[in-house]
Amino acid sequence: MSPQSESKWKQTGELREHVKSQAPTRPRKGPVYFISLLLAMLVLVWAFDGAQFRLDELVRESPKIGQTVARMVPPDFERVQDPKSYSVPKGVSVSELLLPMPLDAEKAKLKRRWWNNTFPNTIVGATIQTIQMALTGTVLALIFAFPLAFLAASNTTPHKAVYQITRLFINFTRTIPELALGLLFVAAVGLGPFPGTLALALHTMTVLTKLLSESIENIDGGVVEAIRATGANYFQILSFAVLPQMLPDLISFTLYRFETNIRAASVLGMIGAGGIGHLLNTAFRTFEYQEASAIILILIILVMGVDLISARLRKWVI
Amino acid sequence: MSDSLLSIHELRKDYGDGRQILRGISLDIPKGQFVGLIGLSGAGKSTFLRCINRLVEPSSGQIIVPSAVFLEAGQAKGSMPAMLDITLLKGGQLRAWRRKTGMIFQQFNIVKRLSVLDNVLSGKLGYVGAIRGAVRVFNAEERESALINLERVGMLSHAYKRADALSGGEQQRVAIARTLMQEPKLILADEPVASLDPKLSETVLEILRRVAAEDGITTIVSLHTLEMTRRYSDRVIGLAQGEVAFDDKPANLSQEVVDQIYMRYKQAS
Numbered sequence: 001m002s003p004q005s006e007s008k009w010k011q012t013g014e015l016r017e018h019v020k021s022q023a024p025t026r027p028r029k030g031p032v033y034f035i036s037l038l039l040a041m042l043v044l045v046w047a048f049d050g051a052q053f054r055l056d057e058l059v060r061e062s063p064k065i066g067q068t069v070a071r072m073v074p075p076d077f078e079r080v081q082d083p084k085s086y087s088v089p090k091g092v093s094v095s096e097l098l099l100p101m102p103l104d105a106e107k108a109k110l111k112r113r114w115w116n117n118t119f120p121n122t123i124v125g126a127t128i129q130t131i132q133m134a135l136t137g138t139v140l141a142l143i144f145a146f147p148l149a150f151l152a153a154s155n156t157t158p159h160k161a162v163y164q165i166t167r168l169f170i171n172f173t174r175t176i177p178e179l180a181l182g183l184l185f186v187a188a189v190g191l192g193p194f195p196g197t198l199a200l201a202l203h204t205m206t207v208l209t210k211l212l213s214e215s216i217e218n219i220d221g222g223v224v225e226a227i228r229a230t231g232a233n234y235f236q237i238l239s240f241a242v243l244p245q246m247l248p249d250l251i252s253f254t255l256y257r258f259e260t261n262i263r264a265a266s267v268l269g270m271i272g273a274g275g276i277g278h279l280l281n282t283a284f285r286t287f288e289y290q291e292a293s294a295i296i297l298i299l300i301i302l303v304m305g306v307d308l309i310s311a312r313l314r315k316w317v318i
Numbered sequence: 319m320s321d322s323l324l325s326i327h328e329l330r331k332d333y334g335d336g337r338q339i340l341r342g343i344s345l346d347i348p349k350g351q352f353v354g355l356i357g358l359s360g361a362g363k364s365t366f367l368r369c370i371n372r373l374v375e376p377s378s379g380q381i382i383v384p385s386a387v388f389l390e391a392g393q394a395k396g397s398m399p400a401m402l403d404i405t406l407l408k409g410g411q412l413r414a415w416r417r418k419t420g421m422i423f424q425q426f427n428i429v430k431r432l433s434v435l436d437n438v439l440s441g442k443l444g445y446v447g448a449i450r451g452a453v454r455v456f457n458a459e460e461r462e463s464a465l466i467n468l469e470r471v472g473m474l475s476h477a478y479k480r481a482d483a484l485s486g487g488e489q490q491r492v493a494i495a496r497t498l499m500q501e502p503k504l505i506l507a508d509e510p511v512a513s514l515d516p517k518l519s520e521t522v523l524e525i526l527r528r529v530a531a532e533d534g535i536t537t538i539v540s541l542h543t544l545e546m547t548r549r550y551s552d553r554v555i556g557l558a559q560g561e562v563a564f565d566d567k568p569a570n571l572s573q574e575v576v577d578q579i580y581m582r583y584k585q586a587s
Contacts, residue, residue, distance in 0.1 A: 226427035226493070229501055231369055231417030231444025236451040240440045244431040 068289065075297050076290035079121050089114055120193070126269070126276040127298055131306075133193050133268075133275055134261035137200030142254055144205045149212035155224070156216055156242060158234070166209075174206035178264050182273040183302070193274025200261050208257060215249035216242060248318045257309035262306050266299055323349045323387065323536045324370070329379035329472045331365055331560075339365045341560040342379070349537070352530060354551030354568070355540040358580055361557040367506040370538075371419040372412060378560055388414055419443030420497030420535075422526075424509040426489040430482035434473065437465040437481050441499025446540065467495040470532075471525050480518050486516035492533040494526060498533070503554060504529060507539040511546070523550050544576060 079085045088094060088109045096103060097111055119125035148166060150156045157163035180198050185195030221243060227241040269277025276295060283292035324347040331340040338527075339362045357363050368374035370381060381404035385447060388398070420441075428437045442460050443451045450456075470473045471491040476484060481492065490510060491554055497505060507526065511519035521537075527550055530537045541547045547554055548568045556564030556571075556579040564575050 024382075137580060191564075194458050220427075221429040222423060223429055225373060226421065226423055227440060227443065229373060229416055229419070230422035230441050230496070231413040232413075232440070232451065233443075233448050235414060235448055236443045239452040239454060240443065244429050247431065277359075 042131035060117075063261050069291040072293035074290065076288075077294050079291060080294065080298075086122055087118055089118075121279070121300065122272075123276070123279060123295060127302060129193055130262060130269075130275040130277075131302070132267045133197045133200060133265040134258055137197045137204055137261050137265070138254060138258045140197070140201035141204035141208050141257070144201075145208035145212060146250075148205070148209040149216060150238060150242075152209055152213035153216035154219065155219075156238065170206045170209045173202065174210065176203070178203045178268065179271060182268045182271050186271060186273050191272040196265060196268040196273030196275060199273065200264060203264075204257050204261060208253060211253045212250060215246045215253075219245040251317050252314055255314055259303065259306050259310055262303055305311065320380070321349060321384070322346045323351075323383065325380075326370075327380045327382070327516055329366070329369060329381065330377045331362070331369060332377050338550065339441050339560055340369065340376070340410035341501070342558075343557075343562055345555065345562065345565070346538060350531075350534050351536055352527060352550065352552045353536075353538045354547040354554045355538055355557065356542075356544070356547055356554060356561075357540075357557035362560040363557055366467040366542065366557065367421075367508050367538060368384060370404070370506055372407070373417050373421075376405055379405065383415075387418055392396035397583065401530040403540055410461075413444055418503045420505040422490070422493050422497055422505065422510045424512045426486070426493050426497065426513075428481050428489055428493055430480070432481060433477070434468070434479050434484070435464055435477045437492055438468055438495045438499055458518050463514075464495070464499060464504060467498040468492075470498065470529055471495045487514050487522060489505060490514065490518075490522050491525060494522070494529065498529060501533075502535055505535050505537045505539075506538065509540050509542060512542050543575055547571075 004127065007172050057307040088097060092103075092107050092110050092114075095115060096107065103111060120129045148170070151158070151171060157166075169219060181199035181202055182196055185198045189195050189198070224237060224241040227237050232240065265275045266277045266280070269275040269279070270281045272278065276299065280292060280295045280299075283289075285293060321412075324345070326343055326345045326347075329343040330338070332338040343366060350389050355363050355366070363373055375545060376492075380446050382401050383404055385398040385402045386401060388402070404415055426568055429440070432440075436454065439460060442456065442464070442478040446456070446460075465474060465477060468477055471494050473488060473495060476488065481489065484492065504527070510526065511522050514522060526537065526539070527534070539551070541550075548571065551568050554564065554566065554571055555562060555566045556575065558579050558581065563579050564571065
């Protein structure tokens with residue numbers, strides 16, 4: 001509208017009169033709105049009460065929380081540095097222990113025992129085990145999620161029934177938290193990193209299947225049509241039309257899940273399913289707060305490092 | 319020239335909700351003809367083309383093709399009947415027909431994240447084994463023929479570029495090279511130049527016409543401008559509301575017919 005015409009309708013006031021008389025009446029908030037608001041507030045009060053949240057207690061106890069945190073500084077890396085805490089077995093040298101080299105039967109046995117039983121109970125060993133668990137869990141999950149995703153995507157599934165069954169299975173399994181899965185597998189196969197890795201793998205598989213199937217559903221269908229029109233069969237269509245389009249998501253989601261699994265793996269140790277969480281739990285229970293903060297610090301550096309590396313990797317691949 | 323490649327009888331397509339897209343199309347298309355297909359959006363051009371290679375399932379009717387179309391050079395005819403009905407083909411036979419029928423799309427539909435050469439090679443998928451195709455392994459002979467077909471559309475120098483680095487006109491030329499890899503007897507082109515500017519449109523249509531003539535490929539092209547249709551086609555088929563409204567040489571395409579096809583009625587003055 002030009003300024004001229006604007007001033008014209010302002011002068012006449014015609015449009016203003018028109019809008020006044022023709023505008024729809026503003027909807028009024030009915031009693032339903034106020035009753036819902038009241039109900040929502042009641043639910044909140046009920047929840048705060050159930051959670052035993054007391055503001056006065058928080059204020060009263062806050063010095064104690066401060067004291068506990070104060071007891072955690074400075075972090076104590078004593079056990080990380082002290083060679084004694086790695087309890088190198090007699091008769092084997094450090095280099096023989098760490099480097100892959102041929103050894104006689106007796107030494108090999110000692111070496112294996114140290115790697116399997118002693119080293120994972122040190123802070124450095126448990127950290128490495130946490131990474132190994134996350135990596136193994138993620139790769140296992142990907143191996144199973146990759147084919148499942150095609151079954152669970154509406155545009156690549158061979159049959160509607162297969163699609164429904166896969167979705168149902170994935171959605172059901174995904175509701176079980178990793179810790180619950182960990183408890184289940186610990187009960188089934190005993191303590192150690194193996195049940196923890198299984199828990200990570202199963203949960204990650206369900207998440208990756210869901211994410212990847214959604215990525216498949218979002219691809220450009222025109223390319224699929226074009227490849228089908230060349231006379232290609234089902235697997236050739238997947239390879240040429242679907243896979244190249246979903247590849248960036250596949251890499252991105254897998255790296256993201258690896259980061260998440262590092263975090264998850266460090267919690268799983270608290271229920272005895274391997275990883276650094278076990279040491280963290282022990283440190284708190286024996287009131288070794290400074291050592292606990294050292295472990296937390298290592299965890300923070302680990303997670304940030306993995307974040308950084310995977311961000312670089314993602315940029316490089318995509 | 320006189321023997322036909324496609325004999326279409328009473329081809330119909332309707333969707334479950336009662337919408338009739340094709341209402342009984344009967345046509346005879348001789349070998350080597352370059353056919354222009356015109357009509358309004360919704361007249362059934364795309365559906366008609368996709369019924370021929372069964373990307374869309376026709377509701378009824380026959381598409382009769384001489385079975386010699388399926389044979390490779392030097393292959394014995396064996397016990398095949400002389401004529402085959404495309405609407406009855408299944409599984410491997412249907413893929414064999416699609417392999418012999420190239421399709422070109424308005425949106426090019428090439429795989430953006432793969433190289434130009436890989437895109438062209440994908441035209442060979444109907445010929446290679448399932449596993450070899452799925453892991454994208456092609457032999458020297460196939461790679462050479464892909465490079466030759468790239469040269470034929472003037473895109474040889476772009477062979478190792480990623481497809482998303484190309485312009486629209488270039489992508490469509492790659493799509494033509496991909497189709498040539500199929501060694502097609504028939505090319506179906508669904509608005510191949512609708513996303514291109516007039517100059518690029520001419521380039522693409524000229525290439526399409528040239529390679530079709532060189533290889534003796536029968537071609538059906540749906541187009542949205544009358545000028546290009548008149549210039550490039552041997553024969554024009556006009557569709558209106560799912561029926562053939564015009565079928566003759568482009569020279570006989572009178573203003574009256576055009577108005578009828580595009581449903582332009584003279585307004586009472």
